[in-house]
Amino acid sequence: MSNPPNRGFPPEEFEARTAKAQALMADAGLSGLLLMTEPEVRYFSGFHTLFWQSPTRPWFLFVPAQGKPIAVIPEIGAALMRQTWIVDIRTWSAPNPDDDGISLLTELLSPLANKSASIGILKGHETALRMPLGDYEQLISSLPGLKIEDATGLVRTLRMVKSPREIEKLSHICVIGSRTFARVPGFASAGTPLDEVFRSFRRAALSAGADDVPYLVGGADHGGYRDVISPPSAAALQTGDILMLDTGATWDGYFCDFDRNFAIGQADDLSRHAYDVLWRATEAGIKAAHPGTTCRELFHAMQSVIAEMDSAGGDVGRLGHGLGMQLTEWPSHAEFDETVITENMVLTLEPSLSYGDGRIMVHEENIVVRANGAELLSTRAVPDLPII
Amino acid sequence: MSNPPNRGFPPEEFEARTAKAQALMADAGLSGLLLMTEPEVRYFSGFHTLFWQSPTRPWFLFVPAQGKPIAVIPEIGAALMRQTWIVDIRTWSAPNPDDDGISLLTELLSPLANKSASIGILKGHETALRMPLGDYEQLISSLPGLKIEDATGLVRTLRMVKSPREIEKLSHICVIGSRTFARVPGFASAGTPLDEVFRSFRRAALSAGADDVPYLVGGADHGGYRDVISPPSAAALQTGDILMLDTGATWDGYFCDFDRNFAIGQADDLSRHAYDVLWRATEAGIKAAHPGTTCRELFHAMQSVIAEMDSAGGDVGRLGHGLGMQLTEWPSHAEFDETVITENMVLTLEPSLSYGDGRIMVHEENIVVRANGAELLSTRAVPDLPII
Numbered sequence: 001m002s003n004p005p006n007r008g009f010p011p012e013e014f015e016a017r018t019a020k021a022q023a024l025m026a027d028a029g030l031s032g033l034l035l036m037t038e039p040e041v042r043y044f045s046g047f048h049t050l051f052w053q054s055p056t057r058p059w060f061l062f063v064p065a066q067g068k069p070i071a072v073i074p075e076i077g078a079a080l081m082r083q084t085w086i087v088d089i090r091t092w093s094a095p096n097p098d099d100d101g102i103s104l105l106t107e108l109l110s111p112l113a114n115k116s117a118s119i120g121i122l123k124g125h126e127t128a129l130r131m132p133l134g135d136y137e138q139l140i141s142s143l144p145g146l147k148i149e150d151a152t153g154l155v156r157t158l159r160m161v162k163s164p165r166e167i168e169k170l171s172h173i174c175v176i177g178s179r180t181f182a183r184v185p186g187f188a189s190a191g192t193p194l195d196e197v198f199r200s201f202r203r204a205a206l207s208a209g210a211d212d213v214p215y216l217v218g219g220a221d222h223g224g225y226r227d228v229i230s231p232p233s234a235a236a237l238q239t240g241d242i243l244m245l246d247t248g249a250t251w252d253g254y255f256c257d258f259d260r261n262f263a264i265g266q267a268d269d270l271s272r273h274a275y276d277v278l279w280r281a282t283e284a285g286i287k288a289a290h291p292g293t294t295c296r297e298l299f300h301a302m303q304s305v306i307a308e309m310d311s312a313g314g315d316v317g318r319l320g321h322g323l324g325m326q327l328t329e330w331p332s333h334a335e336f337d338e339t340v341i342t343e344n345m346v347l348t349l350e351p352s353l354s355y356g357d358g359r360i361m362v363h364e365e366n367i368v369v370r371a372n373g374a375e376l377l378s379t380r381a382v383p384d385l386p387i388i
Numbered sequence: 389m390s391n392p393p394n395r396g397f398p399p400e401e402f403e404a405r406t407a408k409a410q411a412l413m414a415d416a417g418l419s420g421l422l423l424m425t426e427p428e429v430r431y432f433s434g435f436h437t438l439f440w441q442s443p444t445r446p447w448f449l450f451v452p453a454q455g456k457p458i459a460v461i462p463e464i465g466a467a468l469m470r471q472t473w474i475v476d477i478r479t480w481s482a483p484n485p486d487d488d489g490i491s492l493l494t495e496l497l498s499p500l501a502n503k504s505a506s507i508g509i510l511k512g513h514e515t516a517l518r519m520p521l522g523d524y525e526q527l528i529s530s531l532p533g534l535k536i537e538d539a540t541g542l543v544r545t546l547r548m549v550k551s552p553r554e555i556e557k558l559s560h561i562c563v564i565g566s567r568t569f570a571r572v573p574g575f576a577s578a579g580t581p582l583d584e585v586f587r588s589f590r591r592a593a594l595s596a597g598a599d600d601v602p603y604l605v606g607g608a609d610h611g612g613y614r615d616v617i618s619p620p621s622a623a624a625l626q627t628g629d630i631l632m633l634d635t636g637a638t639w640d641g642y643f644c645d646f647d648r649n650f651a652i653g654q655a656d657d658l659s660r661h662a663y664d665v666l667w668r669a670t671e672a673g674i675k676a677a678h679p680g681t682t683c684r685e686l687f688h689a690m691q692s693v694i695a696e697m698d699s700a701g702g703d704v705g706r707l708g709h710g711l712g713m714q715l716t717e718w719p720s721h722a723e724f725d726e727t728v729i730t731e732n733m734v735l736t737l738e739p740s741l742s743y744g745d746g747r748i749m750v751h752e753e754n755i756v757v758r759a760n761g762a763e764l765l766s767t768r769a770v771p772d773l774p775i776i
Contacts, residue, residue: 007622011461051617053603053636054716056514056709079615094705123521125485133511134538136521150522195599202600203591211583211619212590214602215441224546227467229439231599234395264593316464318484320445328442328670332483355579 005168005211007252008309009046010315011085013165017044017158021063024154031117033151036130038327044069046084048253051077057094057133072104093387096230102135106142120151122285125328127152147215152238156330159321161344167368169254170324173210174366176375177249180205181206184381185388190239190265194232196218197243205249215248215257215327223268224359228352229338239265242385244362248327255327257348258364259377261337262370263387274309274355275385277378278363281305282381285320285333288364290373295337302333302351310353316362320350323366345369346377392597393556397434398471401553405432405546409451414500419505420742421451421539422493424518427713429542430496430635433471434579436641445482446489446519449583450496456535478485488520500529500547508539514718520635534627544718548710549732554642555756558712558734560648561598561639561763563756568593568637569648572769572774578627578653582608582620586630593637602613602638603645603715603725608633611656612747616740627653630773635674643715646752646766652773662697662743663773666751669693669739670769673721675706677755677762684727690721698741704750708738712756733757 021033035041038052041061052059059071071086074094081089090104112119123129126255140148164168170293182199187200197220202213220243228246237243246259261275281302288301302319318337321322321387322329323346331339333349343348348367354363363381367374402612408504409421409432423429426440426775429449436467459474462482469477478492491643500507511517517524528536540649550558564772570650575588585608590601607613608631616634625631634647649663669690676689706725710717719727721737729735735757740750 048619049617050603050605050619051437055516055714056716057705077617080618083618084476095513095722095724096705097724100513116601121521123525125483125488125520127520128519129524132513132540133516133517133524137511137518152520199414199594199599203594206587206594211587212604213600215438217438219569229437229465230468230471231438233434242407274545317462317484318651326443332444334483336483336485364760 004172009165009181013087013163014044018063019070020158021154022065024157025065025120028120028149028154028348029118030120030149030151031065031112032119034064034121035061037122037128042253042325043068043159043185045071045081045086046070047077047081048078049080049262058104060101060105065347070108072105072108079284093169098336100135105139107147109143113146116147117315117388118144118147118149120149120154122152122155123150126153154359159324162324162343162346162368165263166254166324167344167346169252170230170256170368171377173249173251174256176205176208176210176251177247177258177301178379179208180244180247180249181260184245184260184262186233188237188243188262189388190237192237193234194237195234196231196246197382201245201247205247210249213247216245218243218245220244224271224274224356224361226358228360228362237264240268242267242271242297246362246364255323255325256378257323257327258366258367259362260381261361261363261385263385266388267385267387270328271361277305277309278351278353278361278382279381282349282363282365283350285349285378286367286374287352287369287371289341289349291341291343291369291371293341295331295333295339295341296335298341299333300350306351306353309355312354316352319352320364322346338350341369343369343371392560392639393553397553401551402432402434402473406451406457406458408546409542410453412545412593413453413508416502416508416537416542417506417537418537419439419500420507420509421455422507422509423449423451425516427511430713431547431685432604433469434476435459435465435467435469437468445570447749448489448493456617457682458496460489460496466682476580488523490523493527496528497531497534499503501534504533504535506535506537508537508542510540510543511538512540545712546714548718548736549730551757554712555732555734557640557642558644558756559765561637561642561644564593564596564598564639565635565637565644565646566767567596568598568634568635572633572648572650576625576631576650577776578625580625581622583622585625585633586620589633589635593635597639598621598637601635601637601641604633606631606633608632612659612662612744612749614746614748617749625652634750634752641713643711643713644754644766645715647750648769649749649751649773651773653775655773655775658744658775659749662741662749665693666739666741666749667769667771670737671754672735673739674755674762674764677729677757678759679729679731679759681729683719683721683727683729684723686729687721687723690737695739697743700742704740707740708736709756711732711736729757731757731759
């Protein structure tokens, strides 16, 4: 196993993120950012726990115009938050349905409301409100002077470009993912139930060094699969099946996200052809993904190859996306996304097509964009559909 | 391995859930429920996928006053949704930042808005808004006649009481969890790095039949741990450490959630005493958890034992909770929760205390409430702190 990078980040990483955010906030006239989703709270504080799995308690981090972020969190998280660079930690005994942090937030935000200041929250594309909507409405109505702006673009601008330490972690989990896929022929063959393949894959990823495998989907069917988001059935793999596994494994809170296709015992010509088209579409994506290209252009670079076999554009909605603390992040390689790709973005290239009688095939690689173009983080898939 | 129950549910399960919801909706004067969170969409449709890991796309299920629910979802999910009992499936090519389902929802809800009808959404305790807040605000403002009510209580009432098929699944994953904990002495001893213990635990749970281990936290420290929500460090276990592991493993989308404590090589007297108090507090909870008891009474039954060693009440906020499709569900065993416990509720009993120099200890068991009282789903922890 390769030597893993250090876990966590030194304080200067969070200082730099916060300083960049505060510069963008100043430009946007924002006196603060109120964050409540796991990746954003972790991005600015380093607070890292699976406890977010429980929907019971809300967690808040406020990034002021100057100075360190302020945590407003359930008391159960105080010990862990004190291990981060955050100093101002305000807690309450949660859960408390009558006041789950709302009076603490009101106290924090009142001085800004009294000045009719603006704060940013995330209310745009790919975001959610991770607190009860009723509590949010109560909070806002108790602060009538406060102006609420959408800071999605601001946070997106920051998070899309990864730091060298983030890239180290992403590279590490992609190596782990690649080693796991290399072991698939050892546990998947005709006769193996698909759910056993999934279970073996998870165990192999853990053995290869993954912390967790939060995402594993796939499909297997004769002459090609028809669905790419289902949990596995207990049906046994059969000769002639095309098997696809797509994983988001994590290391220190950073994801890989790529897939691999395998033919069980033998491959039909149509699936071989689909594989070849997608392999070349990925190749076109790798060539196109350099600083200055837009995501729309990257989309078209892949789509023009896919069109050899499928001109409809498919149902997936995009041909890849950003990657980092979440399985999928901004931007999207899609007609609608004019984001300009810059150095140190980490992206997936994910061409897909429909073929035959309602079959679909997907390919995916993970890259980091360097000054001179794409550098693969995943070990490149072989050019011909592998038969196992 | 015990024979697992069937995966999924037959249509009559969803028919029964929907009929119950519609009866409660009629009582509340609601013409529909608009649901968008994973457990609720799955509860009424059977739509089960890890694809929710991606925050990019919103998913909607509308439960009308009569008839089957209507799915308004990204096209990428249509093939999977067609495998459920849902017939009316309306899709769009997502992601589409300009219109991620909003015009489809507007079309669906306009007839109700024109009648000034009321619909329910989840905006109460332990809920979140899993769509962009900006899109929600746009949707509501485009339907000025529509009245939005909080349906959290309605959904909570339904989901708190489990069906026999749900209890089968919960029982199965609790058996898997118990078998996994039984294997801990085989992979955790002085010298083992804590992160390796976690990795081994995950692999053991998968080997025992778990589909996934979305939640695994714990701690280990000399004479007792101080934090129960951290990811593991790479520090090696040492003789005299108290090790705690707390897991939420899943089978077919249902969780177990319990923990176990172990002393490494030897146990200090204070930790032995804390363990004994918590074991007896759990015993008091098991005795108290019968139909007709309130969660507040259950809380006090446990708290009165805990007070032998710690009268402060701790920072955890409650002594257990509901369990099912989520790691934590309503109700809460807490002073504030007057929910009356009924037959077929599945609950955790989770007493905790602080002791010594800032140490904490937690215990947890999973039960189903039967007509004559609690039935353990987890294999009961041994009465004395086990030394491994």
